[in-house]
Amino acid sequence: MLTLYHWEPNANSGKPMLALAEKGVEYQSHYLDLLNFDQHKPEYLKINPDGTIPALVHDGKILTESTPMMEYIDETFDGPPLRPTDPKERWRMRWWMRFFDSYFAPSLSMIGWSVFVGPAVRNRDRAELEAAIERIPLESRRIAWRKAMFNQFSEAELAESRRRGAFGTAALEQHLTAHPWIAGNTFSLADINGFNLGYALPLSQPDRCNDEKTPHIMEWLRKIYERPATKATWAKGRTQMASRVTLLQRKS
Amino acid sequence: MLELYHWEPNIYYLKPLIALKEVRAPFTSRYFDPTSFEQYSPSFPQNTESGLHLEREGPVLVDGVTVLSSSFFILEYIAEAFPAANLLPGDAYEHYRARAWGQFAALQLSPGVCALGCAKYLAPTLKSRDPGQLKARIERIEPQERRAAWAAVIDGSYSEQALAAVRDRLAAPVKRFEDALGQTAWLAGPAYSVADIDAFAMLSPLPDVAPEVVSEKATPRILQFLHRMRERPAVRQALALAKTARPQEAFVPGAEPSRWG
Structure with missing residues (x-):
C-alpha cells in the first residue's frame, strides 16, 4: 500500500510525484490544499505531526522529508534507476540537491510566498488567519505563514532572496554548461529536484533566465518537460501554478 | 589514494575522519588551519561545489581528480565506496x-x-x-x-x-x-x-x-x-589525530541558519 500526501506538482510535493512517475509506480494520491491549510488539520497531523507536505506512507512506514524520500522511492521500486551507479555522480547528485533545497529554493520560494501564497489567502478574515497560524506545529512554519499572510517580508530580505535567485541561476547555468544533467552524464533525482524548483524560472525571472542568457538551463528544462513522466505529473495539477509548465513547450 | 583535507577532529572535520577509520581506508591526511585561511590558497583543491558549499570551511575529500565537499555526503560517499564496513546498514x-x-x-x-x-x-x-x-x-x-x-x-x-x-x-x-x-x-x-x-x-x-x-x-x-x-575504536583513532591540546575548541563558521526565521 502506497499513499502520497501532496499538493500541486511543484517544489517539495512535485519531487516524489515526479520520481514515482519516472519509476512507473502507481500510488494512492491524497491531495492537500496548501492554501486551505489542509496540511495543519488533525487528520493529517496524525500522519506528519510537523504538518509539512509531502508525506509518503508505504506499508505503514511514514516518510516526510522529500529529498531522502526520493532516494527511498528509487531504492524500493522497480523501474528505471534514478540514481547514477558511479559514486562520484551520486555525490554530485546529492550535493546539488542540498544546494537546491537549502540555498536556491528557499530564496525563490520566499518571493513566491510574497507574491502568490500571501495574496491568495490575505483577504480572508483576520481572526480565521490567526487561528490557522495557531494550528501550525513548527515555529519556523508559523513565522513563514505569518510573514506571507500579513505581507511582513522586509524589503531587505526580499532583495537578498532576489540576489540569491540570480546567483543560483548563474551557478546552475555554469554547471549545465559543463554537464548535460545535474549529476553528470545521467538523468537523476537531482534533475527531478531541480525541475521542481526551476520550471517556472523563465516566467518568474524572465530577464535572467531566457534563451539568450541561460541557454543551457532552457534546454535542460525543456528536455525534462518533454519526458512522459513530467507531462503526466503536471497534468495532475489543479491550479494555474502547475499549468505554467507549458511555457517550456518548444516552438516548432 | 584518498586525500582528506581537514583541521582538528571536531565538528565537520571529525566526520570523514571517523568514517575513514571505520572502513579502514588508507588515506593521506592534509591538515590545514582554516583560521589562517589556507583553504583559500591557490594550491588548495577546488571546484564549483567546494566554492559554493553551504558548510563553507568544511573538509574536502579528494579522490583522483574529484573534489568532494559537504560532510554528510562525504560520509555517504565513503559508505558506498567501502560497502563491506556497512555504514549504511539495513533496508x-x-x-x-x-x-x-x-x-x-x-x-x-x-x-x-x-x-x-x-x-x-x-x-x-x-x-x-x-x-x-x-x-x-x-x-x-x-x-x-x-x-x-x-x-x-x-x-x-x-x-x-x-x-x-x-x-x-x-x-x-x-x-x-x-x-x-x-x-x-x-x-x-x-x-x-x-x-x-x-x-x-x-x-x-x-x-x-x-x-x-x-x-x-x-x-x-x-x-x-x-x-x-x-x-x-574508530572514534578514538580519529580523535587521536588532533595536533593541538584542545581539539574540542576548533570551530569555524558553518552553515547559516534558515533565512525564514
Whole structure:
C-alpha cells in the first residue's frame, strides 16, 4: 500500500510525484490544499505531526522529508534507476540537491510566498488567519505563514532572496554548461529536484533566465518537460501554478 | 589514494575522519588551519561545489581528480565506496532515516553549534591577530555569504542576547535526538550508521557550548550516546589525530541558519 500526501506538482510535493512517475509506480494520491491549510488539520497531523507536505506512507512506514524520500522511492521500486551507479555522480547528485533545497529554493520560494501564497489567502478574515497560524506545529512554519499572510517580508530580505535567485541561476547555468544533467552524464533525482524548483524560472525571472542568457538551463528544462513522466505529473495539477509548465513547450 | 583535507577532529572535520577509520581506508591526511585561511590558497583543491558549499570551511575529500565537499555526503560517499564496513546498514527505510537525520542535523543543529563554538573560541582567537590584516584578508573571500560569516565572527555580532536565542532554538532539534535515542539503539535503527557519525560530530560540543540544552540531567540519552561513540575504536583513532591540546575548541563558521526565521 502506497499513499502520497501532496499538493500541486511543484517544489517539495512535485519531487516524489515526479520520481514515482519516472519509476512507473502507481500510488494512492491524497491531495492537500496548501492554501486551505489542509496540511495543519488533525487528520493529517496524525500522519506528519510537523504538518509539512509531502508525506509518503508505504506499508505503514511514514516518510516526510522529500529529498531522502526520493532516494527511498528509487531504492524500493522497480523501474528505471534514478540514481547514477558511479559514486562520484551520486555525490554530485546529492550535493546539488542540498544546494537546491537549502540555498536556491528557499530564496525563490520566499518571493513566491510574497507574491502568490500571501495574496491568495490575505483577504480572508483576520481572526480565521490567526487561528490557522495557531494550528501550525513548527515555529519556523508559523513565522513563514505569518510573514506571507500579513505581507511582513522586509524589503531587505526580499532583495537578498532576489540576489540569491540570480546567483543560483548563474551557478546552475555554469554547471549545465559543463554537464548535460545535474549529476553528470545521467538523468537523476537531482534533475527531478531541480525541475521542481526551476520550471517556472523563465516566467518568474524572465530577464535572467531566457534563451539568450541561460541557454543551457532552457534546454535542460525543456528536455525534462518533454519526458512522459513530467507531462503526466503536471497534468495532475489543479491550479494555474502547475499549468505554467507549458511555457517550456518548444516552438516548432 | 584518498586525500582528506581537514583541521582538528571536531565538528565537520571529525566526520570523514571517523568514517575513514571505520572502513579502514588508507588515506593521506592534509591538515590545514582554516583560521589562517589556507583553504583559500591557490594550491588548495577546488571546484564549483567546494566554492559554493553551504558548510563553507568544511573538509574536502579528494579522490583522483574529484573534489568532494559537504560532510554528510562525504560520509555517504565513503559508505558506498567501502560497502563491506556497512555504514549504511539495513533496508531502504533505514537508509531513508539515516539520510533524513543527516539533513536534519545539517539544517537544524549545525548552524547553532558552529555559532556558539565560534563565539566562545574562534572570536577570542581572532582577537589576538592583527585586525587590519585580518579584515583585509576577510574582504577578499568569495562568495559573499562566506565572507559575511567570517566578518560576523570578528565584528562582535555575537551578543549575549543573540547567543541565548541560538541556544533556545537548539532545544527543539536536540529533543528530537533525545527522543529518537529512546526508541532505537542508533539513530537510523538497530544498527550503527553514518547518521550516528554525523550526529556525534555536532552533538558532542553541546555539553560545553550549550550546557542548558545538553547535559546529564536534561538529555541523558544523548550523553550515553556520546559516551558509546567515544568507546568505538574508530572514534578514538580519529580523535587521536588532533595536533593541538584542545581539539574540542576548533570551530569555524558553518552553515547559516534558515533565512525564514
